[in-house]
Amino acid sequence: MMEPIVLENLEKTTKEVVQKGISKAMSYRDYRILVDKLSAEGRSTGPEQTDVLTNYTILNQRRMKRLDKTLKICDEAIQKINGFDKKVTWLVLTESWCGDAAQTMPMMNKVAELNDNISLKVILRDENLEVMNRFLTNDTMSIPKLVMVEDATGDILGEWGSRPKTATQIVIDYKNEFGTLTSEFKEELQVWYNKDKGQSTLSDLLELLALE
Numbered sequence: 001m002m003e004p005i006v007l008e009n010l011e012k013t014t015k016e017v018v019q020k021g022i023s024k025a026m027s028y029r030d031y032r033i034l035v036d037k038l039s040a041e042g043r044s045t046g047p048e049q050t051d052v053l054t055n056y057t058i059l060n061q062r063r064m065k066r067l068d069k070t071l072k073i074c075d076e077a078i079q080k081i082n083g084f085d086k087k088v089t090w091l092v093l094t095e096s097w098c099g100d101a102a103q104t105m106p107m108m109n110k111v112a113e114l115n116d117n118i119s120l121k122v123i124l125r126d127e128n129l130e131v132m133n134r135f136l137t138n139d140t141m142s143i144p145k146l147v148m149v150e151d152a153t154g155d156i157l158g159e160w161g162s163r164p165k166t167a168t169q170i171v172i173d174y175k176n177e178f179g180t181l182t183s184e185f186k187e188e189l190q191v192w193y194n195k196d197k198g199q200s201t202l203s204d205l206l207e208l209l210a211l212e
Helices: 014-025 028-041 050-068 075-082 099-113 167-178 183-196 199-208
Strands: 088-094 118-124 145-150 154-161
Touching: 014 050, 014 088, 014 145, 014 154, 028 050, 028 099, 028 118, 050 099, 050 118, 075 199, 099 118, 099 199, 118 199, 154 199, 167 199, 183 199
Parallel strands: 088 118
Antiparallel strands: 088 145, 145 154
């Protein structure tokens, strides 16, 4: 007689789901190459292909190219980052059309480049819903979402996203006053990102590493 199947045993743990995501993730460099290619071809990541998503992808490609060259990290922050001694993977869920991702992922990469203990890996949200659904923000699939995983154990040490805390509060305040985010507000938020020069994202990432 066969033993009854226990459904709980068939369910993947969050740790298993994340490890599966890491196993097929790409490097930041490969992600940038992908976005460059899609931008040149007039396409975007994800199953839905529209002019709007394509235009956002083209805009984000330009943003990331600029930020990759211009973002700065102060000496004090560099010292803190260099002192992080635990091997971790930063698994980031994103899509090429996401404006918040374009403004924050270059800083993630700058931080990771400073310390060999931090490995930045990228997966696309809509191809990895099993991972995304474990890390929702207010029950939504908001991106970018960074999940910090300890390499030795696979334990989830923390998460970040989808915006720097300062930007999140700006969005909350606007929603409370006006009910919804207008296209004009989204443009204003991009202006805020440009003025911030990645420093709010850097501050959040240092907190994630427990360096602040």
